[in-house]
Amino acid sequence: MILLNERLKAVAQLVPKNAKVIDVGCDHAYLSIYLKQHHIATKVVASDNKEGPLREAQKNIKREKVDVETLLADGVSKIPDDIDTVVVSGMGGGNIIGMFKYTPEKLKNVKTLVLSPNNDLIRVRKEISKLGFYIEDETLVKYKNIIYVVMKWQRGKRRIRKKECIYGPILAKKKGPLFQEYLSSSIKQKELLLKVLPKKYWLRRIQIQHEIKMLKDILK
Numbered sequence: 001m002i003l004l005n006e007r008l009k010a011v012a013q014l015v016p017k018n019a020k021v022i023d024v025g026c027d028h029a030y031l032s033i034y035l036k037q038h039h040i041a042t043k044v045v046a047s048d049n050k051e052g053p054l055r056e057a058q059k060n061i062k063r064e065k066v067d068v069e070t071l072l073a074d075g076v077s078k079i080p081d082d083i084d085t086v087v088v089s090g091m092g093g094g095n096i097i098g099m100f101k102y103t104p105e106k107l108k109n110v111k112t113l114v115l116s117p118n119n120d121l122i123r124v125r126k127e128i129s130k131l132g133f134y135i136e137d138e139t140l141v142k143y144k145n146i147i148y149v150v151m152k153w154q155r156g157k158r159r160i161r162k163k164e165c166i167y168g169p170i171l172a173k174k175k176g177p178l179f180q181e182y183l184s185s186s187i188k189q190k191e192l193l194l195k196v197l198p199k200k201y202w203l204r205r206i207q208i209q210h211e212i213k214m215l216k217d218i219l220k
Contacts, residue, residue, distance in 0.1 A: 002033045002064060007116065007148050010141040011089045014114045014152040018042050019085040024075060024099070025049075029057035029068060031087065036066040045080060047071040075099035076106040085112040089150075093120025097127045104131055113153040121149055122211070125165040134158035138170040140178045147182045166214045180219065187215050 004012060008031050015021060019041045023032040026046035035041040046061070046068050048054045054072055061068045071078055076086060076099055086107070088096055096117050100107060113133055117124050125135070133153040141148050149168065160169060167186075171179055190212050197205055 001037055002030050002060075004030060004034050005143055006141050007143040007150075008034070008089060010139055010148075010150045011087060011114055011116050012038070012040060014137060014139065014150055015040050015087060016085060016112055019112065020083050021045065021085045021087055022047055022071075022076070022079055022083045024086060024088045025091050026057055026070075027053050027090070029060050029070070031089065032057070032068045033060060033064050033066050036068055037064065041085070043069075043082070045069045045071050045083065047073050047078075049074045076103060079106050079110075081109055084110060085114065086110055087114045089114075089116040090118060093117035093124045096124060100131055101127060107131065111155045114150070115153065116148055116150040118148075121168075122165050125151075125160060125168070128153055129158075129160045129165075132157060135160065135169055138168050138174075140171065140176075140182055142178060142181075147178065147185060149182075163214050166211050167218050172218060183215050183219050187212055187219075190215075 012031060012034055015035060017040060020043040021035060021041045022045045023029070024047050026032050026048050029046040032044045032046035035044050046057050048057065051072060054070055058070050061070065096115060113128065115124065132155060134156050135151055136154040137152040139150050141150060167183065190208050194205060194208055199205070
């Protein structure tokens with residue numbers, strides 16, 4: 001049986017039961033294999049745009065004797081028609097946005113997105129909401145001393161406010177010690193960015209200052 005790290009385990013927990021999943025950027029396919037071994041998904045496609053990781057994925061799938069398909073593809077460019085859930089973990093937020101934003105027709109049959117971006121969370125929340133999805137659930141997980149966000153998006157229209165894009169609408173309701181630590185860490189990162197960002201980028205500086213204020217207000 002495959003053992004997942006804490007981050008991937010948190011991702012797996014947000015995948016709907018009996019989903020048909022494509023695991024984009026599958027790397028060694030640990031998550032893909034786990035979803036089948038634990039009977040979470042009825043179908044899993046492990047996808048990557050690099051042949052090396054995909055070969056490793058195929059070896060792991062064969063060793064674990066699970067029914068997981070593999071696909072050499074860039075993002076969701078070759079997503080099978082019967083897939084209803086897209087999982088992306090460990091990818092930059094900008095890449096995730098681009099993958100979906102510029103090929104929205106590829107998501108026509110997709111009901112659920114489970115995303116754990118490495119960065120650019122504000123933009124991810126803002127842009128994915130424009131594609132006809134809303135955040136149903138969010139969770140925080142600490143792995144190797146870094147706090148990651150995992151988001152579950154469902155097909156449907158639901159307004160997300162600007163400030164919710166900054167701190168996460170569901171995370172703010174759940175709160176808890178890890179949320180406090182996450183907010184404090186986010187504030188420190190933004191304050192450090194302000195120190196090194198040249199004054200000529202005044203508009204971006206104002207935006208960052210606004211984000212810091214929002215985060216501090218939530219911390220109170």
